Each structure stands twice: as structure tokens, then as C-alpha cells.
Amino acid sequence: MADKKINLTLKVWRQRGPKEKGEFKTYEAKNVSTDESFLEMLDQVNENLVKKGEDPIVFDHDCREGICGSCGFMINGDAHGPQKSTTVCQLHMRAFKDGEVLTLEPWRATAFPIQKDLMVDRSALDRIVQSGGFITANTGSAQDANSILIPKTKADEAFESATCIGCGACVASCKNAAAHLFTSAKISHLALLPQGEVEAERRALRMVAQMDAEGFGACTSTGACSASCPKDISLTNIARMNREYLKASINRKEESGGGGDG
Amino acid sequence: MLNFLTSTVGKKYLMGASALVWVGFVFAHMAGNLLMFVSPDAYNAYGHALTSGMIIYVAETGLILALLTHVFLGIQLTLQNRAARPQRYAAAGSRSKGAVFASRTMAIHGTIILIFLVSHLITFKFGTYYETTVNGVVMRDLYRLLVEIFAQPVYVIWYVISLVLLGFHLSHGVGSMFQSFGLLHPTYQPVIRKLSWTYAIVVVAGFLAQPIVVFFIANEGR
Numbered sequence: 001m002a003d004k005k006i007n008l009t010l011k012v013w014r015q016r017g018p019k020e021k022g023e024f025k026t027y028e029a030k031n032v033s034t035d036e037s038f039l040e041m042l043d044q045v046n047e048n049l050v051k052k053g054e055d056p057i058v059f060d061h062d063c064r065e066g067i068c069g070s071c072g073f074m075i076n077g078d079a080h081g082p083q084k085s086t087t088v089c090q091l092h093m094r095a096f097k098d099g100e101v102l103t104l105e106p107w108r109a110t111a112f113p114i115q116k117d118l119m120v121d122r123s124a125l126d127r128i129v130q131s132g133g134f135i136t137a138n139t140g141s142a143q144d145a146n147s148i149l150i151p152k153t154k155a156d157e158a159f160e161s162a163t164c165i166g167c168g169a170c171v172a173s174c175k176n177a178a179a180h181l182f183t184s185a186k187i188s189h190l191a192l193l194p195q196g197e198v199e200a201e202r203r204a205l206r207m208v209a210q211m212d213a214e215g216f217g218a219c220t221s222t223g224a225c226s227a228s229c230p231k232d233i234s235l236t237n238i239a240r241m242n243r244e245y246l247k248a249s250i251n252r253k254e255e256s257g258g259g260g261d262g
Numbered sequence: 263m264l265n266f267l268t269s270t271v272g273k274k275y276l277m278g279a280s281a282l283v284w285v286g287f288v289f290a291h292m293a294g295n296l297l298m299f300v301s302p303d304a305y306n307a308y309g310h311a312l313t314s315g316m317i318i319y320v321a322e323t324g325l326i327l328a329l330l331t332h333v334f335l336g337i338q339l340t341l342q343n344r345a346a347r348p349q350r351y352a353a354a355g356s357r358s359k360g361a362v363f364a365s366r367t368m369a370i371h372g373t374i375i376l377i378f379l380v381s382h383l384i385t386f387k388f389g390t391y392y393e394t395t396v397n398g399v400v401m402r403d404l405y406r407l408l409v410e411i412f413a414q415p416v417y418v419i420w421y422v423i424s425l426v427l428l429g430f431h432l433s434h435g436v437g438s439m440f441q442s443f444g445l446l447h448p449t450y451q452p453v454i455r456k457l458s459w460t461y462a463i464v465v466v467a468g469f470l471a472q473p474i475v476v477f478f479i480a481n482e483g484r
Contacts, residue, residue: 011352024352077355084358103353110346173359175366176343178270208271217346218270218339220368221438222361236446242271243444249266 004034006098010045012057013105018113018121024103027057034094038081039064039071041093057104058117066090066230069165072172073118074105079169079228087167087230107168109177111214122168124214125182129166132206133186135195154192161189163231170225170233176217181225183211184241185233191244201248208245270342273335274442280335281435283328285461287321288432292468299471302405303396310401333376340369364434371427378424385411412473413480421473429466433459 008029015022027049032041039061046056062070066087073088075081080088083095096102104118112120150158162185170181187204190196196203219238226235266272294312298305312318354360364371386407394403411417437458440446446454 074351074353074355077351077353078359082356082359105351105353108347108349108351110348173355175347175361177346178343180270205265208269209265212270215346216270217343218274219441220339220343220365221434221441222365224359224361227361228359234448235441236448236451239441239444239446241444242274242442245269245271246266246275246444249263249272 004094005031006034006093006096006100008032008041008096008099009101011101011103012117014055014057014117015106015114016116018115022114022117032093034092034096036093037064037089038075038091038093039089058115058119060119061089064089067165069167072107072167072169074103074107074172076103077105079107079173080167080230084227085230085232087165090230107172109171109216111177111179111216112168112171120168122166124216125166125168125171125179127214128179128183128207128210129186131210132199132203133190135190136199137195148194150193158189158192161185161192161233161237164189164229164233165231167230169228169230171216173224173228174217174219175222175224176220178219178225179211179214179216180219180238180241181229181233181235183207184237187241187244188237191240200244201251204241204244204248205252208241270339273339276331277335277339278439278442280328280332281439283324284332285432285436285439287325288428288465289461292465295472296468298405298408299475302394302403305405306394306401306403307396307399309404310396310399313402329379333372336369336372362434364430365438368431368434371431375424375428375431378420378428381420385417408472409476409480412476415477418473418477422470425466425469428469429462432462432465436461 010027010029011024012027013022014025027045029041029045032044036044039059042057042059049056059073060070062068064071066089069087071087071089072080075088075091080086081091081095083091106112106114106118107120107122108114109120111124112122114120164182164185166182168182171177171179174181187200187207190203191200221235221238223235226233267276294308295305297308386404389407389411392403392406393400394406395401412421435458437454440454
């Protein structure tokens with residue numbers, strides 16, 4: 001493929017720190033190869049800023065392979081940009097036309113305080129997982145593959161839910177900044193498997209409680225989360241979480257004090 | 263159970279349950295209205311039968327409780343959702359990654375529908391009381407009131423707008439109810455969406471038949 005070059009205008013959200021007031025600043029991205037990734041394009045813009053003695057644009061990134069969940073910001077109001085099922089690091093400049101104006105904004109949510117520019121603090125998602133997204137029992141080392149039989153359909157569903165990389169695009173694209181898709185994916189991938197089923201109820205109760213405590217909104221089933229999810233996590237996960245949560249609330253015996261009075 | 267009812271998940275169960283009461287009512291109301299196309303007497307007799315027993319008070323109490331729950335939680339959830347995203351995005355976003363219109367505006371049409379509901383009760387339930395006799399029984403002549411009201415273009419326009427908004431509200435709400443209740447599965451997800459739209463269109467078309475037909479008949483001679 002011939003190396004095509006395009007020029008873009010970027011309107012980028014610049015904010016010095018969590019407490020500072022932010023604003024949009026305009027930058028020109030000239031001579032951008034269409035074979036570059038979006039983050040490589042930003043690297044170029046940053047190099048020019050550094051040369052000029054200005055502060056580079058801060059954005060989160062790590063693997064740049066679309067599997068770590070570090071990167072992500074809004075491009076023209078779309079989480080991870082216009083392309084479906086793609087993280088912003090895997091988005092290439094061929095998705096854009098010469099002369100386009102792109103507005104880059106950080107994820108916006110009360111639960112995701114902005115750290116700097118396009119980088120937000122997503123530790124609220126970590127705290128949701130810490131509240132119950134695990135299996136307490138030591139499952140030992142890998143055992144014989146067929147010693148625990150799991151129906152193929154269940155295994156597939158669990159695996160699909162487990163593909164969530166926790167990037168936060170669901171929260172960012174939700175008009176309510178709800179974390180239901182994320183939390184439900186984390187609840188689902190364990191609840192569907194025998195190892196996770198044992199603690200399914202406690203997990204649902206604790207993770208939903210933590211999700212609410214973090215200040216995320218409520219789900220109105222708009223579907224924007226799933227539509228902008230780079231891993232195509234399905235809305236049916238949220239239905240499963242709601243079911244699990246109802247079941248757990250009905251069966252709830254008590255989780256009051258520390259243990260012992262079983 | 264209190265934890266359940268105050269969580270974002272539990273509140274949606276309540277939103278769905280209270281909506282379900284009205285989903286049933288709205289359909290029955292629409293079907294009952296269609297009796298006016300049978301005859302004025304049939305329509306009046308139906309209304310008389312509904313309001314003459316004790317059952318009406320039970321039904322009304324249920325409807326009011328469901329409505330209060332739905333409105334109160336609706337306001338609370340909307341405020342909670344706005345607090346979760348105090349600063350909006352500068353750019354709007356594309357359609358392929360966004361949400362459909364009806365789903366983004368539930369609180370807005372919900373509010374207009376509530377205003378309509380109050381005005382509708384004032385106009386009809388607590389409106390002018392005409393009397394008529396059907397098969398020797400004296401009863402309210404609701405048919406006469408209805409023809410009078412729907413001869414007025416302003417009321418008909420307000421009615422049509424409100425009902426179209428109700429249609430949008432239902433088109434998202436009915437399907438969303440299944441999701442809130444946890445009844446969503448890949449195989450019947452598309453069916454639920456179609457069902458939701460079908461229900462909304464049938465209800466709105468059924469309700470709109472009345473004012474439109476009455477309006478054109480009443481204004482024909484002018």
C-alpha cells in the first residue's frame with residue numbers, strides 16, 4: 001500500500017492536574033502517515049511540542065496491542081474513536097480523512113477523576129474487582145484439562161465475558177457514566193464456571209455495592225457501552241448480573257460481622 | 263432487602279415492576295377505548311361497568327402507587343446519573359457507537375407524559391358530567407364529552423404529541439424492562455426489541471384512532 005500522508009487538526013483537552021481547570025487547545029498534526037496508529041500520531045505531535053519547549057499531551061498507554069486496557073479517550077465523542085471493536089492504540093490513521101478536525105477528550109465521569117490531559121484515574125474499576133472479582137479458595141496448579149467438565153457453551157460465554165480489558169470505554173460512553181457492563185462482565189466470567197459459582201452470591205452483592213459506592217450511574221439499557229466496547233462485551237452480561245444480584249439478595253443470610261457464626 | 267432496593271440494580275427492578283403495572287393498564291385502556299367504534303352506548307356501558315364496583319378503587323390505588331414509585335425513582339436515578347457525569351463531552355459522538363434517541367431522553371418524555379396524565383384526568387375523569395340512559399340505566403355520557411373535547415384542534419394536537427412521546431417511552435421502556443429483570447439472552451434479544459416496538463405502535467395507534475376519527479367527523483360539516 002502506498003504511504004499516504006494526511007493533515008489533521010486536533011482539539012485536545014489540556015488539564016494540568018486533577019484540581020486544575022482544563023480547556024481545549026488546538027494543534028496541527030502535519031504529514032501523518034495513514035499507516036500510523038493513533039497513538040503514534042500523538043507521539044509525533046508530542047515530539048514537536050517537546051522541541052518547542054511545551055508540555056507534551058499526556059495519555060495512558062502500555063501494550064499498544066489492544067490487550068492491556070491502558071489506553072482510551074474520546075475522539076469526536078466516540079470512545080476509542082470511530083472504529084468498532086478497536087482500542088485507540090489499534091486504531092490507524094487510515095480511518096481518517098485529510099483535513100479532519102478531531103476533538104480529543106478524556107473519559108468523563110465522577111468516578112474517573114482526570115489526572116492530566118487525556119489521562120484519568122480508573123482505580124475505581126480495580127476496587128470493584130477487589131471487592132469480589134476473585135475466587136478465595138486456592139485452586140492449586142493447573143490440573144488435568146478434563147477433570148472438571150464444563151459445557152462448551154458455558155465455557156465460551158465465560159471466556160467472552162473474560163475478554164473485558166477494563167479500559168473504561170463503557171463508563172465513558174454511557175450517558176449515565178454507569179459501570180454496569182464492566183462489573184457484569186467481571187461477575188459473569190466467574191459465575192459461569194464451577195470454580196466461581198460457589199461464591200457467586202457474595203461476589204454479586206459486594207461488587208454491585210462497590211460499584212454504587214464509587215459514584216457510577218445506573219443502567220438505562222441504552223446499549224452505548226456495548227457498542228463502544230473494544231472487546232464487544234454483550235449487554236446480556238448486565239442481565240445476568242441483575243439476575244445474580246436479585247438471587248443473592250433473596251438468599252442473603254447475613255454477611256454482618258467477620259465470620260465464625262456460620 | 264433494603265440494600266437491594268437502594269442499589270442501582272434494585273432500583274431498576276422497581277422501575278421495571280412499576281412500569282409493568284402501567285404497561286398492562288395502558289393496553290387495557292386502549293382496548294376499552296376502541297369500544298367507541300362499536301357504539302356510544304357500548305362505550306358508556308363499559309365505562310359504567312368499570313366504575314360501578316369496588317374494584318376500581320383497588321385498581322386506582324395500585325396504579326397510583328406504581329406511578330409514584332416510578333416517578334420518584336425516576337427523578338432520583340436521573341439525579342444520580344447526572345451526578346455521575348457532571349461535565350458533558352464537547353463532541354456528540356457518532357450513531358454507530360451511541361444510543362438510540364428514545365433511550366437517551368426517557369426522563370424528558372417521561373415528564374411530559376406525567377403532565378399529560380394529569381391534564382388528561384382533569385379533562386375526562388373530572389370533566390363535565392353528562393348523563394345518558396342505556397338499557398334503562400342512568401350513567402355518565404362520557405362519549406358526549408369525548409366528542410366535544412376532540413372537536414378542538416388544540417386538544418387533539420396536544421393529545422397526538424403526548425401519545426407519540428408515550429410511544430417512544432414505551433419503545434425503549436418495555437424492552438429495557440426485560441433487561442432490568444435480568445431476562446435477556448442473545449437468542450431472544452432481537453425478539454424483545456421488536457416486541458417492544460410492536461407494543462408501542464399498537465398502543466399509540468389504538469389511542470390515536472379515537473381523537474383523529476372524532477376530529478374529522480366533528481369538523482366535517484364546517
